Each structure stands twice: as C-alpha cells, then as structure tokens.
Amino acid sequence: MVLRDVHEGECGNHTSGRNLSLKILRLGYYWTTLRQDALDYVKRCDACQRHAPIIHQPSEHLNMFIPSWPFMKWGMDIVGKMPPAPGKTPKTSIGQTPYSLVYDTEAELPIEVMIPTIRYGLLMSDVNNTELSYDKDTVDELQEMEKIWLISYQQRVANTYKKHVQIRTFHVGDMVLRKAFQNTMDVKTGKFAHVWECPYFIDAIVGCEAYRFSSMDGT
Structure with a gap:
C-alpha cells in the first residue's frame, strides 16, 4: 500500500524505482527489501510502461553477408530512377567503383564523349589498349583483393555495432x-x-x- 500511494497516489509522480525508495525513506518508512521492492513495483506499473521512452x-547482433553476385541488393524503389550515372562513385568499403570491378574499365559520361576532358582527351588509342589489356589481366586479382577488404570492413562495422x-x-x-x-x-x-x-x-x-x-x- 505504501508503494502504491507514494508512486501513483494523489501526490505520486511515477518516479523511478531508486527515487521511489528514497522518497519512502524520507517519509519515515523502512523495511529490509525496500529498494528491490520499489524497483519491482515500478517495473510492473502499467502507466510507467506505457509512457516509457523508446x-x-x-x-x-548485426547480421552481415557477402553478395553472391555484383550489385545484389534487397530494397524498395520509392523515388524512382536517379539521374546520376550508376557505378561512378567509389565505394568507401572497397575503394573501387562497382562499374570497374564488373567491366574492367571506368565508366565514361556522355558529355565526356562530346567534349573531351584531360582524362580522355590526351589518351592515345595504343596507350589505351595497353592499359585496358593490363586491367583485364589483373581484374581477377583486384576483385579478390577487394573481396578481402570488404570482409575486413564488414567485421569492423560489426564490432562497432556490437558495442551498443x-x-x-x-x-x-x-x-x-x-x-x-x-x-x-x-x-x-x-x-x-x-x-x-x-x-x-x-x-x-x-x-x-x-x-x-x-x-x-x-x-
């Protein structure tokens, strides 16, 4: 009865269990299990549970997985197609663009075809073919390295997540x-x-x- 009247009576304010036990002590009441009884009573209080913070x-724990094939994702299309070219931005986790890992070369914007930039305007065809051949020969190694880097990155994310x-x-x-x-x-x-x-x-x-x-x- 003391717990109920002090916690939710006419002068009660639904305080926490610790504050409830201290308030009862200041009123002059005491028994050996006062603190635990106050904590248990607050946990069972219906009003306190319904107004508890989110x-x-x-x-x-965080459940992470490696995609079975490139660009495999689950999601919901809410805003529709986005204007920027996909695969142009390097991923933080791997340091490479998804386009380069799949097609062995970097993507080129349509505007770069009409108005050449320094990146492509000074590139000769023979030099381009040499670099493209090298990229094709080493793409498997690059993909394997990025897969290892991705696993390491996911482990770091999971470890940080587990702290909370x-x-x-x-x-x-x-x-x-x-x-x-x-x-x-x-x-x-x-x-x-x-x-x-x-x-x-x-x-x-x-x-x-x-x-x-x-x-x-x-x-």
Whole structure:
C-alpha cells in the first residue's frame, strides 16, 4: 500500500524505482527489501510502461553477408530512377567503383564523349589498349583483393555495432507492449499519448527480431 500511494497516489509522480525508495525513506518508512521492492513495483506499473521512452539500442547482433553476385541488393524503389550515372562513385568499403570491378574499365559520361576532358582527351588509342589489356589481366586479382577488404570492413562495422547491442529476447507466451504509431495514437491526448500500446501475447517467433502476436481478446 505504501508503494502504491507514494508512486501513483494523489501526490505520486511515477518516479523511478531508486527515487521511489528514497522518497519512502524520507517519509519515515523502512523495511529490509525496500529498494528491490520499489524497483519491482515500478517495473510492473502499467502507466510507467506505457509512457516509457523508446529503446533505440539494437537488441541483436548485426547480421552481415557477402553478395553472391555484383550489385545484389534487397530494397524498395520509392523515388524512382536517379539521374546520376550508376557505378561512378567509389565505394568507401572497397575503394573501387562497382562499374570497374564488373567491366574492367571506368565508366565514361556522355558529355565526356562530346567534349573531351584531360582524362580522355590526351589518351592515345595504343596507350589505351595497353592499359585496358593490363586491367583485364589483373581484374581477377583486384576483385579478390577487394573481396578481402570488404570482409575486413564488414567485421569492423560489426564490432562497432556490437558495442551498443543490448540483448533482448522474448519467448512464446510472453506479454509485451507494442510501440504506438501515429495512425494508432489518440490525437486528442497530445504529448500525454501513450508511447506503447495494448498488451499482446507472443504466439510465435517467425524470424530474426520478428514475432507474431495477438491481442488480449485473441485477435
């Protein structure tokens, strides 16, 4: 009763577990498990859970993979075709353009054909053929070196990512809250709207950080 009245009573302000235990001590109450009881009570408080801040720390380690073939990516086309020529910008991870790794030569912009630049205007055909032959002979070695560099780069990214991981796992049957989105929030509540909504039951684990759940009424 003391915990409930001090935490969420008429003068309660839903403080953290540590502050709740200190406030009870200042009121003159004490028992041997006061601190732990206060922490456990705040964790079970429904209002505190629904207004808890969004957790931005990743809950699982980063899963990285090497593409099976060039330019293999998963994505969604939202803005349509972009005007810049693809493959012209060197990738930070490998230091080479994707175009050069696939076609053994650098891409040339249409404007460079009509108005020659220093990069191509002073290049003779015999010199160009010699350099092109050398690039074709060494492209396999270059691709292998860039693959090794890419694996090393991904390992460095994964190590940096792991420093911020806070493992959170759920099991079938657990009761959880879901982040409230703009289309599910009550617009009339304003800044007092719940950050988390419902409780839901986890019905199945369907993948990496993916769960199938149902509401309290079974829907």
